[in-house]
Amino acid sequence: MAGNSFGKLFKLTTFGESHGKAIGGVIDGCPAGITLDFEAIQHEMNRRKPGQSKIVTQRKEADEVEFYSGIFEGKTTGTPIGFLIHNTNQKSKDYSHIKDVYRPSHADYTYDKKYGVRDYRGGGRSSARETACRVVAGAIAKQFLKHVKINAFTSSVGDIFIDKPYQDLDFSKIESNDIRCPDAATAEKMIAKVSEVKKQGDTIGGTIMCVIQNVPAGIGEPVFDKLHAELGKAMLSINAVKGFEYGSGFCGAKMKGSEHNDKFNEDGSTQTNLSGGVQGGISNGMDIYFRVAFKPVATTLQKQETINSSGETVEMQGKGRHDPCVVPRAVPIVEAMAALVIADYMLLRRQETKDW
């Protein structure tokens, strides 16, 4: 109930604060007998970790995962996989200046209202550092979902958007630039934008698009646990996310039925895919795609007035090493959460596939 677990049959529970000794998690329900590729896991960690390029925070973290259980002789055993990621670069003193301060548009105030006590160092539990654990679990889910392809990429930064449909993009180019945009020309503009904002000590928002391919038809649960509803929750649970749309999304709300309906081909595929690969909450075998909105990072390097826990006005200024734009580092997190949802729903599906 306390909100630190995700999934039904493939379940991730995370723990840890940004400036404790370590963060970690438990994956319960991973099927037995999967040979794990540990380099692939670390590769995903590296895509998320700080310090990877000039346009992200220059904080340094090794972000190496240590596994404690559920794996024997390189294979999953079906028992829970416990892991830790040590916080090697805690520098707690950096945060003493905000001990009693409620930073604007952060979770300091609300955590205090909820719990009456909080680990104020670096956001504590509310820090996006927690998402490193999601990337571990997502990387394992990806290995388990061999045939499914999940590609997320930066689709906009501020008002710079990719102006092509995703079908015209080459996903193999996503990792070819620091902003993780597969369109080279747009990527360049986005990087310039982030650099400019960074110089101003400011931050900027953006969107990520995610495309999931090769999910068979028939995955998803009806009514409350529709596949896209769970994907939406997964994305909205990522720090800084403000919106989610799939298929035609908010544009679909402007359309007429005669324009919006996806005509069937005789093999059950559809000629258009405004449905976004999901109908009635269940996959139809077409590409599942969605878009996620991220707000600008709340910590800027500009001076801001705010209040402290006594309700007094104080002045504060963020110190170095913050992300000017979360989007490039959020790409692997979006993929990880998508992988967790699909893995979970694929396992749920299994109960229906065998004859009785």
Added chain:
Amino acid sequence: MAGNSFGKLFKLTTFGESHGKAIGGVIDGCPAGITLDFEAIQHEMNRRKPGQSKIVTQRKEADEVEFYSGIFEGKTTGTPIGFLIHNTNQKSKDYSHIKDVYRPSHADYTYDKKYGVRDYRGGGRSSARETACRVVAGAIAKQFLKHVKINAFTSSVGDIFIDKPYQDLDFSKIESNDIRCPDAATAEKMIAKVSEVKKQGDTIGGTIMCVIQNVPAGIGEPVFDKLHAELGKAMLSINAVKGFEYGSGFCGAKMKGSEHNDKFNEDGSTQTNLSGGVQGGISNGMDIYFRVAFKPVATTLQKQETINSSGETVEMQGKGRHDPCVVPRAVPIVEAMAALVIADYMLLRRQETKDW
């Protein structure tokens, strides 16, 4: 797991197909001792029911709720509340022509892929008729949330939008027109638009905005079960929904941190509210507001080509009595789902409020 339940402590489970004898549900976890206002429940049902105005389906359903348990001498007893809503207007023969047909952008194809069998009459379980049960539970949740105010309204139809911030609207006017838009001039245009589309045998999409007021600070769970993530899932689980955004939403993704941060007043309230009343997944005491996108209804009265379950191309045409636009009837559903989420999270909150 099978997706027909919603909530943790205040839990709704629904059952029923659009053309079975009845639909119904069970509310488990409603606190004891609440005196129920049955007229208020029926009032919410009437706001959702078909046939209520010229711009909705002319199908007739009494949509009267029959309660079987959990209520004694007018008060809730803390035990589960079981209820039925009889399907009085089934007309099953209307649907014989679609027995083997997969209607475009409906759930016929995906239900068949998932279950291998389906009640094809009127969408069966995938019909929005199921949402009547949500309105029952939401109406009870509203009574339990005495101090919280939940107001949803139509914010756009096609490309006709309300062009004012919600603070300038008079929520007492929501019920004063058939489209449920509190701005009279815009409402008129919306109604004209729906009427026009209806004449063409077509349908149109729209958006609903919802504002939740008087939720105390400190409600919500961190990490995966953030308050807005659960609201998002709740909304995305409603039939025809394609997107969800809260606070600054997708617009926030275009902004800079220096523009987006909500400055605190000394009492902990904020001067702006781009956060949408939620920070780090926890309410901050400000208004919670969000927007939900609905696609156009898939059933039009125009001829369409589609396929049947043998993969053959067939021609089909929707018959009368369908909604040209779901939005006005969806307003009470959005409110109901919002009420369920808030009630549930208020109950979860209680564990933290007493000293140890």
Added chain:
Amino acid sequence: MAGNSFGKLFKLTTFGESHGKAIGGVIDGCPAGITLDFEAIQHEMNRRKPGQSKIVTQRKEADEVEFYSGIFEGKTTGTPIGFLIHNTNQKSKDYSHIKDVYRPSHADYTYDKKYGVRDYRGGGRSSARETACRVVAGAIAKQFLKHVKINAFTSSVGDIFIDKPYQDLDFSKIESNDIRCPDAATAEKMIAKVSEVKKQGDTIGGTIMCVIQNVPAGIGEPVFDKLHAELGKAMLSINAVKGFEYGSGFCGAKMKGSEHNDKFNEDGSTQTNLSGGVQGGISNGMDIYFRVAFKPVATTLQKQETINSSGETVEMQGKGRHDPCVVPRAVPIVEAMAALVIADYMLLRRQETKDW
């Protein structure tokens, strides 16, 4: 959370008070495509229903199940199965004399302490009438578990015990007498005992043994959700149950390891079965068997002193139509709960059975 649901993938939620209009339930997660045998369901209901023989309560209830959803053309559709059982013989006036009275060893006092309000008529929600819903769900689970055989029977009444191992009993004889004991000579003594107790206006306890056969090896979850732990919880959730033991049970606690270990045959079966078919919480393919203790019914026809809700001493006397011994009517309930557990764990098992 509120305790009215059972199961993970095959989930039953029940509602209803003994003297409301109806009791009912929802089965969520029953696989699609199962052709239901409605007579078999009613047969199980008849085994539980009052008035079936001279040694049970003479109250009359038709106990006919009405299904509302999840079944189409005789087959399950995979969507939730909602059902009602109408309370045809409510006679609420019978209970006015206990409105404010706390009957000894009933749940009147505790329900009042928990909820502050209760439906006092006939025990309300705490009445064993609720178990009729379990029998419906169990009967469906049995149909889904074609190959598994579940046989429960009365193993003792008071101090009259069957003195044979279950392997020497003919389960086809269970229904041949009113007490549901497959050993004719013992059955006769048990029936005489119940009749004698009944004449005294008294009641008596007993035990039920249950044997589950043909469960494949490998069913069950480790650690907290061990197969026998879930069976234990299922049985302890039945009204009047005071104890549960499986395999060697409490006798095993007196034994030495050298006596207790079950030696393997070369095919993986074991020569003895003190383990009761479960090792480490997982089935080993041998018979699963357990024993359940039921206390004597608390309502006797003798005068008793007790208190009312004001703490005053009052005299009360049970009126006719109560069971002198619950055990014969509890046999189908034990089987139903066993079927629910096995069905649920068989479905959970499926996720592991397919190669990746």
Added chain:
Amino acid sequence: MAGNSFGKLFKLTTFGESHGKAIGGVIDGCPAGITLDFEAIQHEMNRRKPGQSKIVTQRKEADEVEFYSGIFEGKTTGTPIGFLIHNTNQKSKDYSHIKDVYRPSHADYTYDKKYGVRDYRGGGRSSARETACRVVAGAIAKQFLKHVKINAFTSSVGDIFIDKPYQDLDFSKIESNDIRCPDAATAEKMIAKVSEVKKQGDTIGGTIMCVIQNVPAGIGEPVFDKLHAELGKAMLSINAVKGFEYGSGFCGAKMKGSEHNDKFNEDGSTQTNLSGGVQGGISNGMDIYFRVAFKPVATTLQKQETINSSGETVEMQGKGRHDPCVVPRAVPIVEAMAALVIADYMLLRRQETKDW
């Protein structure tokens, strides 16, 4: 679903194999603001740990808990508490001889059938070493349940029983002897029995009684999640447990209603307590007490014939350092599981205690 979590609002998830680097767990839902007594936690660990006396295994483990999160400046923060217990004495080579061997009445065979792969070293996940994590969580739950007293003790070893009601025992004497029996004379006989069995290279079973005092009336959920049903499941989930009974238990099944009913005093307490403090699944304010049966440890030092994974007969012999009787070390585990159940149900109760 995969069975490694326990609890609803106060939830423990454990991971780890007996011979991995560490075992550990996550406690999610512990209220914020509790000042933790770490010595008290270690004290409970020491009561469970191997090597503490002559009548338990002589294996050495420090069993020191390392906390990683959820605690700040000595207080719980409401966020998940992650912890590890390092396995300092793994000696994996000890187990090479059983790599392919299915030990009788262990979980080797069933884990293989379920998962197809297993960490065979020392029982892996099926080892009772996992229970150390339960003791950590139980020790924290105990601190949170300040007013509730939980005392478990050894009530029998083989056929040596305490022959007094628990009311005549002095719980402060439980820790005064190695077997954890508060009756000195009986304790002596029990210890002699265990020593004798140990000399024979054999093992022996026993029972533990647990008494929970000061639980207020009104705790528990009706129907499936009755308080005693959850306690039963908790106990049955402990390694080697074969049975559970509460209140009158199996003896109650031999009694008449006129003997068994607990008469009320005018203050709502009862003159006798055959109900065991629970009526209708809800606490009535009286002592809650139950008894748990443990089988003899399966690993003996005597030669046994068994099979290997190829179905061939092989001879095996347990090596040193096993417990001749689990009961003394299981006493703190029983208390820990009882504390987890009570803490969880106390938190569930909170939702009902505030006026609406």
